[in-house]
Each structure stands twice: as C-alpha cells, then as structure tokens.
Amino acid sequence: MRLQYPSNIKIILVPCTGKVDVLYILRAFEKGADGVYVVGCLEGDCHFDNGNFRARKRVEQAQKILDVIGVGGERAQMYNLSSSEAPRFAEIAIEMDEKIRALGPSPIKAAKQKAA
Amino acid sequence: MKVKTPSKLEKILAAGHYAVTSEVGPPRGSDPENITKKAEMIKDYVDAINVTDNQTSVTRMCSLAACIRLKLMGLEPVLQMVTRDRNRIALQSDILGAASYDIHNILCLSGDHQSFGDCAQGQNVHDLDSMQLIQTVRHMRDEGKFLGGGDISRPPEMFVGAAANPFADPFEIRVPRLAKKVAAGVEFIQTQCIYNMEKFELWLKMAGDRGLLDNVYILAGVTPFKSAGMARYMKNRVPGIEVPDELVKRMADTPKEKQSEEGINICIEQIEHLKGVEGVHGFHVMAIEWEEMVPGIVERSGLYPRPIVD
Amino acid sequence: MIVADKKPIEEIIEEIKNHEKILILGCNECVTVCEAGGKKEVGVLASALRMYFLNQGKQVKIDEITLERQCDHEYLEEIRDRMDQYDAVVSLACGVGVQFMAEKYHSTPIYPGVNTCFLGVTEERGLWTERCQACGHCILASTGGICPVARCAKRILNGPCGGSTKGKCEIDKEIDCAWQLIIDRLKALDRLDEYEELCPLKDWSTDRAGGPRKVVREDVQQ
DSSP states (O other), X not given: OOXXXXXXXXXXXXXXXXXXXXXXXXXHHHTTOSOEEEEEOOTTOOTTSSHHHHHHHXXXXXXXXXXXXXXXXXXXXXXXXXXXXXXXXXXXXXXXXXXXXXXXXXXXXXXXXXXX | OOOOSSOHHHHHHHTXXXXXXXXXXXXXXSOHHHHHHHHHHHXXXXXXXXXXXXXXXOOOSOHHHHHHHHHHTTOOEEEEEESSSOOHHHHHHHHHHHHHTTOOEEXXXXXXXXXXXXXXXXXXXOSSXXXXXXXXHHXXXXXXXXXXXXXXXXXXXXXXXXXXXXXXSOGGGHHHHHHHHHHHTOOEEEEEEOOOHHHHHHHHHHHHHTTGGGSOEEEEXXXXXXXXXXXXXXXXXXXTOOOOHHHHHHHHTSOGGGHHHHHHHHHHHHHHHHHTSTTOOEEEEOOTTOGGGHHHHHHHTTOOSOOOOO | OEEEEEOOHHXXXXXXXXXXXXXXXXXXXXXXXXXXXXXXXXXXHHHHHHHHHHHTTOOOEEEXXXXXXXXXXXXXXXXXXXXXXXXXXXXXXXXXXXXXXXHHSTTSOEEEOEEEEEEEEEEETTEEEEEEOOOSSOOGGGTTTOOHHHHSTTOOSSOOOTTOBTTEETTEEEXXXXXXXXXXXXXXXXXXXXXXXXXXXXXXXXXXGGXXXXXXOTTTOO
C-alpha cells in the first residue's frame, strides 16, 4: 500500500505488548522521547489472551507517574488495532505525532540539554 | 433460680414476675438533665434502665457516670459495658467504680466496630471479648478476686447479663452461642429486637431443649416502629434484624398520620404474644429516641404497675 | 510473607528533596513477591526520580541496587564499600529492612519507600490479604486453622459478634467474617462441637503489648 506515516517515530518491536513494562516507557522518556505509544492487538484478540490488557494497565500506570513528575501522562498512549489495518496504523501515527507536536518537546529532553 | 445479688432486676425475675427493662442513651455532651429527664419519664414503668456505652461507636457521656446519675435518683441502672474501648485493667476498674455506687446490673458486650462512629481512625482494644467479660465479672463477684489473682475488698455484687441475637448469622450456632454465654456465667439475656416470632420461638425451644433456660432469664427485646419507613429500614438495612413482610405491609397500609400509633399497637401485640411463650421472662423495651412511649406500651400490655420486691 | 504497598512518588520526593546522591535499595524477598520493592519497582522509582529532578533543574545522582535481603547482616554488608557515595538511601524493603539498614549505616539517612502493611498471602496477582498478626502464641489449633486475631475486625476469640451478616463482616461486605469461616471449617472437619469450648482470656504479653519481642535460640547460637 506504500502508506506514509511520520518519519520521527521509532518503532520498537516486541513479541506481544504484554512484554511492555512500565520501565520501558519511562526509560524511553528518560532517553529523550517526546511521546511513547504502545500499539497492541485488538482487545479480545491477544494471542496470549490478555497481553494487550496488561499493556494498557501499564501505560496507565506510566501515565500516572509521568503526571506526578511533571512530564505529562498524555505523552504516553495505548492503541489497539489488528495487523491487517495498515491505514489505521498510519492514521494513529499521524494522530500521535500531531498530539505530541501540540504538547511540544518533552521537558526532560530540554532539561537534559540544559544539564549537558 | 436462687438470688445471688442485691439486684432488683434479679429479684423480680426470681420471684417469677415478668421483668421490664428499657434503655436510655447518654447525651453527646455533659448536661445531666438529658439523662435524668428520660429516666424520669419511664422510671415508674420499668424495673431497670440500661444505659448504653458509646453506642454505634459515637462518643458520648460515659455509661458509668450516667448510671450513677440514675442511681442517685434511686433508680436501678443496668451498666452496659463494651470491650472495644477498655483493656482488662480499665474494665475491672470501672466495674469496681460502679460497685462503689451499688450498681448491681451489668450487660457485657463487644460493641460496634469503631468504623461506624465518630472516631473511625481510633484504635480498638478488645483485650477481652464479651464472653470473657462475663467470666471476668463472675470471677470478681464469686471469687472476690481480680483477674490478676489479688483479693478484692468489697467485691462487686452484680447480676450479669449479655445480649443475644436469635436472628444473626449463622443461625445454626445461635443456640450453641447462647450455651457458651451460659457456660461463661451469664445470668440474664436481653435479646435483639424481635419481629419474627416464629424464628424466635424456634430458637427459644432449641435453647429450652438443651436445658439452657434453667440457668438464664430471657428478656425479649421489642422496638416499636415509628413509621413504615422505619420498618423498611429495619428490614433492609439493619444487620441481624428480621422483619416479616406482613409487618412492613401493615405499617405501609396504614395512613401516614396513624403509622406511629399502629407501630405501638404492633409492639403491644408482640408483648401479649410473647407472654404466652415458654421461656420468656420479661421484656426489654427499646423505644429508640421515643422514650415517652414506654409508659403507654407497658401499661397497655398489662405490665403495669410494676411489682415491688425488697 | 510481609506485604507492603508502594508509597506515592510525591511522598518519596518530599522525603529526599534535599539530597543529591541517592541510592534506591530494593529487596529481593517479600516485597518483590508483592510487587512493591523488588528490582523492577526500584527501576521504575529510580527512573521517575531521575526525570523529576532533571525536570526541576537539579543535579541528583540516583542509583539502583537490589539486595537479596535487607534483614540479614551479610547482604547489607555487600554495599558497605559503596555507601560513602550516597547521602541518602530510599529502602524499598519492609520496615524491618529500613530499620536494619539504618542501624548498620548509622550516619546515612534511610527513608522508607513502601508502607509495610501486614503478614499475608497472594490470593491472586494484585490481591494480597492478611492472615497473621504475629501475636506470639498461636491458637490456630483450636480455631480450625483460621485466625480470629488477624481476621476478625474485633479480634474476638469467642465469635462471631452480632455484626456477622451472610458470612460477611459488619465493617465491609467484601470481608469474610472470620468466625463464619471458622464455623464452616469446623463443620467440614466434623468438629463443630469444639465451637462451644470457651476460649480463655488471651495472654497478650507475647503480642505487641508485651513490648519489643525477641526469639532466643541457644541451640543454634554460635
């Protein structure tokens, strides 16, 4: 289909979103990411039954922590779609890109540059 | 049963009369008139007056001080004592304090959990439970000794009571639980409010079959409904109280302005009915914040005048 | 195990805000199992704190170590040569570990990173419930293996109280009435007759009431 999506998104492959830990999300921000989103299978379609539900809970947990430390929980998001929905994948990427651009750069990235 | 204490309540029961007790709740303040007025209202119609001990865990004037007020009026108080707020030192100490004023009746309770009251963040004590408090009072009275073994000069002379709820869960241990209280040394029981007569009578029969009623007096608890709303509330919201549907219906079918009168009528019918039930030795009339109705209930139930014992 | 719960990050930040070299110290035992203070929780807390201080424009060093236990000398000794690098430690161990650390490293402030809750079990992942209050004199033999001291809201030894309704406790419909459980269990064991045995006044001197407790075993002492 040769669909276009924003080139500033770095994809990290995991065998299942159930593998995504709160720490992965936090570390991404620590390293300077402006936003992190987890894309899991449709709810109810997890090959391992509930990996994507677990991922959602962990994203929510990360959101709470990000709110407390002043980074902003809305910078972490969870999406669900099936592997055959390429147009939806591109759509989500564009949506997330717009959302993060609206929020501006992560304060951590700025603080790191200042500290360096 | 042989009389063991100077308690007027015990003497009336031992003489084979139906005993009548009622209760007053101490105020949320220090005004003694609150308690003396309520007592004045009912004093000629009851043999003894229970004074509640920080009921529903809401802080109030202490039961002991209110009992002393009644005693000074020449009345017969029943000191309610919960194990929630005092350890065994304080319990024994308060028992002696009460005994020093010749308070001759005590009702041993565990008390509602503090989370229901105005100090939900407080500690609870429960060094003893209600059964162990019964044992403690009996030990102090009969052996003349403290729990720690020392001799008590002028031991308390108290008629020892406890509560029983024939309707609480699980039903199968209701009679064994009464047996346990009797074994602990309880001498009179004031029951939870009774509306389900059938179940109450079944409980009483089972207790009688085990011979328990030869060793303990049962005072049946009755509480008049003020309104249909109260009947529904008691049925649906109060744990351990069973209100049959027909009573709720009877209250609901009564015009609103006549409901309180109907509530009193039901209460009197219940007392009349319970008089015919073997094993019932008296009545504990709990007219919640409605003490002024007690005289009428007692009189119309044929329980007035109260017997005189020496 | 000892069950603990994570303290809110805000509270930990408040504890350590004036320090600059902080060690987040996890424990690989109970608090790992109840997901409050193991290696993973250490990582999450450390990461969050690093970002917080960075965002505040403060230079704060935050390191992570998780020990096998914090209630034994030998494991606490493992970090002795590194302790001079820190001006504060947040221990994610239970209150026992926090205190043992504080005893051992007398001049370094040690802050608690968890609330120590009770002695309990993992009923299911994410649900831990209390079973024991360590009263020092076990009565489980006479209560069908269910403890009224730990599981009755009034620790009533001759229960149930009048608040037991449909098997639940008066304080919360989610909490089982311990005495209902005891009765059910005695029945299952065909020992319901034992219900009628009065439980005597308990000697609470082996409980908290008796002051700080100790177990001395001369046979294993060196």
